[in-house]
Amino acid sequence: MNDVKKDLKKPAKIMLREIVDKVYAEAWEAKKRGEPVGWSSSKFPAEIAETLGLKVCYPENQAAAIAAKHGGKRMCEYAESLGYDNDICGYARISLAFAAGAECEEKPMPQPDFLLCCNNICNCMTKWYENIARMHNIPLIMIDIPYNNTPEVNDENITYIRAQFENAIKQLEKISGKKFNTEKFKRVCENANRTAKAWLKACSFCQYKPSPLSGFDLFNHMAVVVTARCRKESAEAFEALAAEYEESVNNGTSTWHYDENYRIMFEGIPCWPELQNLFRPLKEKGINTTAIVYAPAFGFVYNNMDEMIRAYCKAPNSVCLETGVDWREGICRENKVDGILVHYNRSCKPWSGYMPEMERRFRKDLGVAVVGFDGDQADPRNFANAQYITRVEGLYEIMESKKNGGL
Amino acid sequence: MTDIEILLAQFEEIANNPKKQLEQYISEGKKVIGCYPYYVPEELIYAAGMIPMGLWGKRGNPNKAKEYFAPFYCSLVQMNLEMALNGDLQKLSGVVHTTLCDTLRPSSQNFRVAMDKIPMIFLAHPQNRKPEFGVEYTMAIYSKMLNQLEEIVGRKVSAGDIKEAIKVYNENRQAKREFVKNAGMHPELISAVQRSAVLKSSYFMEKHLHTTMLNELNKMLQASPIEEWHGTRVVTSGIICDNPSFLKILDDNRIAIAADDVAHESRSFRKDAPYNEDPIRSLAVQFADQDQDTILYDPSLNSRPSHIIDLVKNSNAQGVIVLMMTFCDPEEMEYPSLYNALKEAKIPCLKIGYNHQITDFGQARTSLQAFAEVLSMKN
Numbered sequence: 001m002n003d004v005k006k007d008l009k010k011p012a013k014i015m016l017r018e019i020v021d022k023v024y025a026e027a028w029e030a031k032k033r034g035e036p037v038g039w040s041s042s043k044f045p046a047e048i049a050e051t052l053g054l055k056v057c058y059p060e061n062q063a064a065a066i067a068a069k070h071g072g073k074r075m076c077e078y079a080e081s082l083g084y085d086n087d088i089c090g091y092a093r094i095s096l097a098f099a100a101g102a103e104c105e106e107k108p109m110p111q112p113d114f115l116l117c118c119n120n121i122c123n124c125m126t127k128w129y130e131n132i133a134r135m136h137n138i139p140l141i142m143i144d145i146p147y148n149n150t151p152e153v154n155d156e157n158i159t160y161i162r163a164q165f166e167n168a169i170k171q172l173e174k175i176s177g178k179k180f181n182t183e184k185f186k187r188v189c190e191n192a193n194r195t196a197k198a199w200l201k202a203c204s205f206c207q208y209k210p211s212p213l214s215g216f217d218l219f220n221h222m223a224v225v226v227t228a229r230c231r232k233e234s235a236e237a238f239e240a241l242a243a244e245y246e247e248s249v250n251n252g253t254s255t256w257h258y259d260e261n262y263r264i265m266f267e268g269i270p271c272w273p274e275l276q277n278l279f280r281p282l283k284e285k286g287i288n289t290t291a292i293v294y295a296p297a298f299g300f301v302y303n304n305m306d307e308m309i310r311a312y313c314k315a316p317n318s319v320c321l322e323t324g325v326d327w328r329e330g331i332c333r334e335n336k337v338d339g340i341l342v343h344y345n346r347s348c349k350p351w352s353g354y355m356p357e358m359e360r361r362f363r364k365d366l367g368v369a370v371v372g373f374d375g376d377q378a379d380p381r382n383f384a385n386a387q388y389i390t391r392v393e394g395l396y397e398i399m400e401s402k403k404n405g406g407l
Numbered sequence: 408m409t410d411i412e413i414l415l416a417q418f419e420e421i422a423n424n425p426k427k428q429l430e431q432y433i434s435e436g437k438k439v440i441g442c443y444p445y446y447v448p449e450e451l452i453y454a455a456g457m458i459p460m461g462l463w464g465k466r467g468n469p470n471k472a473k474e475y476f477a478p479f480y481c482s483l484v485q486m487n488l489e490m491a492l493n494g495d496l497q498k499l500s501g502v503v504h505t506t507l508c509d510t511l512r513p514s515s516q517n518f519r520v521a522m523d524k525i526p527m528i529f530l531a532h533p534q535n536r537k538p539e540f541g542v543e544y545t546m547a548i549y550s551k552m553l554n555q556l557e558e559i560v561g562r563k564v565s566a567g568d569i570k571e572a573i574k575v576y577n578e579n580r581q582a583k584r585e586f587v588k589n590a591g592m593h594p595e596l597i598s599a600v601q602r603s604a605v606l607k608s609s610y611f612m613e614k615h616l617h618t619t620m621l622n623e624l625n626k627m628l629q630a631s632p633i634e635e636w637h638g639t640r641v642v643t644s645g646i647i648c649d650n651p652s653f654l655k656i657l658d659d660n661r662i663a664i665a666a667d668d669v670a671h672e673s674r675s676f677r678k679d680a681p682y683n684e685d686p687i688r689s690l691a692v693q694f695a696d697q698d699q700d701t702i703l704y705d706p707s708l709n710s711r712p713s714h715i716i717d718l719v720k721n722s723n724a725q726g727v728i729v730l731m732m733t734f735c736d737p738e739e740m741e742y743p744s745l746y747n748a749l750k751e752a753k754i755p756c757l758k759i760g761y762n763h764q765i766t767d768f769g770q771a772r773t774s775l776q777a778f779a780e781v782l783s784m785k786n
C-alpha cells in the first residue's frame with residue numbers, strides 16, 4: 001500500500017523520463033518478438049501507428065539524445081565519411097550514420113522495418129528517410145504536407161493530405177497485419193488531445209513571475225510529446241507536471257534556482273551538446289527562459305479528422321511567416337519576456353531562413369531586446385562559446401538599458 | 408563566321424543579357440513574370456500572353472540579401488533576392504515562387520516581404536505527385552496560379568490558349584532534347600560555353616522564337632559530318648552550371664558535355680505534357696511524371712543513380728562531373744547514393760563545388776585537368 005502511495009508521488013520529471021524509456025523498451029521487445037518496428041519523423045500523425053499497435057522509434061529524439069551525450073560530433077563525422085556533406089542537418093547526419101551501422105552507446109534503438117515520413121517540418125526529412133529506406137530496403141510511408149503561405153490552410157491541401165492519411169492507413173494495415181479500428185483511433189486521438197492540453201497547461205506556468213520552472217526543462221519534456229503523445233500515461237504525466245508547477249507557484253519555489261532578473265524567449269532548439277555552455281551565462285546573469293516555440297508548436301488540439309489534418313499542417317517550418325510571428329509573439333506576451341535570444345541553427349535551414357525578418361518584427365511589435373548567436377542543435381563544431389557569451393552579454397545590456405528607460 | 412557560329416552568337420547575346428531582353432519586352436508593352444526554379448508550369452504564363460523569365464540567381468555576392476538570409480543558404484536563392492532588392496526585378500508583373508526545398512520555403516516568405524509591390528504567386532508542389540490525389544492537388548494549385556495570372560493580365564485564359572501553349576512548350580522541349588544530343592555528338596562545333604548559352608537563352612525568350620532558332624541550329628548540326636573527338640566526354644550533374652569561366656575550363660581541356668543531369672538544363676525539359684482534354688490535367692500529369700531529381704520524392708527510391716548511369720552509357724561518356732551547389736542540401740543528400748552507384752559501375756566521378764559567387768575556378772581547373780587524364784586513360 002505504502003509503495004503505491006510512493007509511486008503516485010513520483011515526480012513528474014521521472015514519470016516523463018520513464019515514458020520515453022518505455023517507448024524504446026517496447027520497440028526493442030517488439031523487435032525481439034519479430035514484429036515490425038518503425039522509425040518516424042516527429043510530426044508524422046502518430047495516431048495512425050498507435051491505433052494499429054505498431055511500435056515506433058523517433059530518430060530526431062534519438063539524435064538529440066546522442067548529441068546531448070556528446071556523441072554528435074562522432075556520428076556526424078561518420079556520416080561525412082559516407083559522403084554526406086557537413087552542411088546537412090545534424091540530426092539527419094546522426095541518424096544516417098546510425099542507420100548505416102555506426103556504433104552508438106548513447107542511445108541505441110532497433111533498426112527499422114518501415115519508415116513513417118512526414119515532411120511538414122522540413123523537406124530534408126524526405127531525402128533523409130529515402131536514404132534510410134534505400135540502405136535497409138524497407139517500405140517508406142510518405143505524407144507530404146505542402147508549405148503554407150497563409151495562416152489558413154487551403155481546402156485543396158486538406159483533400160490532398162486526407163487522401164494520404166487514408167493511403168498511409170492502408171499501407172500500415174498491411175505492415176501490421178491488423179485492421180484499422182476506428183473506435184481505438186478515437187481513443188488514441190482523445191489521448192493525444194489530452195496530452196496536448198496538459199502540455200500546453202504545463203508550459204503556461206511560465207507566465208508566472210517568478211516562473212516556477214526553468215524553460216529549458218520544457219525542451220527535455222518535449223521528448224514525450226514527440227514520442228508518446230497518444231498515450232494516456234503521457235497525458236497523466238503532463239497533468240502531474242502542471243500540478244507540480246501549480247504547487248510551486250503557491251509555495252514560491254521553482255526549478256530555476258537562480259535570480260530571475262530577466263525573462264527571455266529562447267528561439268529555436270537548443271544546442272544539445274552545449275547545454276552547460278548555454279546555461280552558464282544565463283544563470284550568471286539571472287536570465288530565465290520563459291518561452292519556447294515548441295509550446296504552441298506541439299500543443300495541437302483537434303476534434304475531428306479535418307481538424308487533425310489542419311493541426312499537422314501547423315508545424316514549425318510549415319507555417320507562413322505571419323503565423324510563425326504570431327505564435328512567438330503570443331508566448332512572448334503571455335510569458336512576459338524582456339528579450340529574445342535567437343539561435344541561428346546551422347542544422348535547420350527552414351527554421352533559420354526567416355529569422356532575420358522575424359527579429360525585425362519582434363523588435364518592432366514587442367519592443368524587446370533581440371540578439372542572435374550561431375550554433376547547431378547537434379554538431380558542436382558549429383558553436384563558438386566565446387561568441388555566445390558575448391551575445392548573451394549584449395542581450396543583457398540591452399535589457400538593462402531598456403529597464404532603465406533607454407532605447 | 409559560319410552559319411552555326413552566327414546563330415550561336417545570337418544565343419550567347421541573349422543568354423548574357425537578360426536585362427536587355429526584359430527591357431525589350433517591357434518596351435513592347437508585354438508583361439513579364441519571373442519564375443523561380445523548379446517545375447513552374449510556364450505554359451500558363453505563356454497562355455496568358457505574358458513572358459515567363461527564369462530566375463536562377465546571377466553571378467556575384469549577396470549584399471542586401473544578407474538582411475534576410477544567414478550565410479548558409481545557396482547563392483541561387485540569395486542572388487534572386489539580391490536582384491529583387493537591387494530593383495532589377497521591379498519591372499516584373501509578378502513572380503512565381505516555388506517551395507520544393509528547405510531553402511525555398513523561407514525564401515518564399517522573405518521574397519514576399521521584401522518585394523511587397525510585386526504580386527508573388529505561391530506554388531507549393533506536392534511530393535506525392537503520382538497518385539490521382541496528387542494529380543488533383545497539382546491541378547488545384549495550377550488553377551489557382553492561373554487565376555492569379557488572369558488577374559494580372561486582366562483577362563480570362565481559355566483552355567484553347569493553354570493547349571496551344573503546351574504545344575509550343577512541348578516543341579521547345581523536344582528541340583532542346585535534340586540539341587543536347589547534337590551538341591554531345593558535335594563537341595567540335597559546340598563548346599561547353601556555347602551549349603550552356605543555347606539552353607540558358609530559352610529562359611529569357613519567347614519559347615516559339617527559341618524553338619525556331621534552335622530547330623535551325625539542330626538542322627545544321629545534323630547535317631554536319633560526325634568528326635572524331637580528340638578529347639573526353641562527360642555527363643554533368645547538379646543544379647546549374649552556367650558560368651562561362653568554369654565551362655571554358657572544360658573546353659580548354661577538351662572535356663565535352665555528352666549529356667547532363669542539370670536542373671537548369673535537361674531536368675527541366677525531360678518530360679513533355681501529355682495530351683489531355685483538360686490542359687490543366689496535362690500539366691499536372693507532366694509534373695507527376697517528373698523523376699530522378701534530388702528535390703523530388705522518389706517512391707521507387709533509387710531511380711536517379713541508374714538514370715545517370717544510363718545517361719553515361721547512352722551518350723558514350725566516360726565519367727560524371729557533379730557540380731555541387733554550395734549549401735544545397737537536397738543535392739548533398741543524394742550525393743552518396745550517386746557516388747556509390749557510379750563506383751560500382753566503374754564510372755569515374757569528380758565532385759566540384761559550385762556557386763554564383765566563385766570567380767576563380769583555379770582549384771577546379773587543376774581537378775579537371777587531372778580528371779581529364781583519368782578519363783582519357785579509360786578510352
Ligand code: SF4
Binds near residue numbers: 123349
Ligand atoms: S532540424 Fe530542421 S532540417 Fe533538421 S530535421 Fe529538424 S526540421 Fe528538419
Ligand code: SF4
Binds near residue numbers: 444508509732734738
Ligand atoms: S534545391 Fe538547392 S540550389 Fe535549389 S533552391 Fe534549394 S538549396 Fe538552392
